[in-house]
Amino acid sequence: EIVMTQSPATLSVSPGERATLSCRASQSVSTKLAWYQQKPGQAPRLLINGASTRATGIPARFSGSGSGTEFTLTINSLQSEDFAVYYCQQYDKWPTFGQGTKVEIK
């Protein structure tokens, strides 16, 4: 099983600022990495696949980067609707998710 580790667990950010979330894989997953956003009481929503490809309808302020074992999700100019929990998921082997990073209002 590939273990995905996200950091930090909680990120406090002011609206309009940038948030940088990290995800590390226990072994290389190439660029087989997706990011999801989950709001309370809702299902996860796909943001990024292939480590850096935004899903349909996702605003340009969301960007993903990285390959191998180190990945980053950057949210520029945080909007009120962006405060949520974010998960990374690898699909190089059978899918595993990180434990999530909660982005909260500072």
Next chain:
Amino acid sequence: EVQLVQSGAEVKKPGESLKISCQGSGYSFTTYWIAWVRQMPGKGLEWMGIIHPGNSDIRYNPSFQGQVTISADKSISTAYIHWSSLKASDAAMYFCARQAYPSEFYSYNWFDRWGQGTLVTVSS
């Protein structure tokens, strides 16, 4: 519009059986793999297994093999997950999710559409 609509919340006792459903619409249900994902209270996401509704090919996460049964009825565009004997530790939110890209053959992928979730409560 692509939609996955799950059955409603369930309250069960330990030892009871349960089957929850996920009905797809707005796309060719038989060509996309459907996965089940568990989210325990306050926790992250766990991939439980996946089914191809067209040919009933099923893969399980080893951690869930033998604990649940995944099935599908393509005639009504519905996937299921079944427990024969629930435990308190099965209490969780369960999501179905469509794997991106239609394919007859399984390959690991991301999930582009999700059901709204089914909350399962197990308590004596």
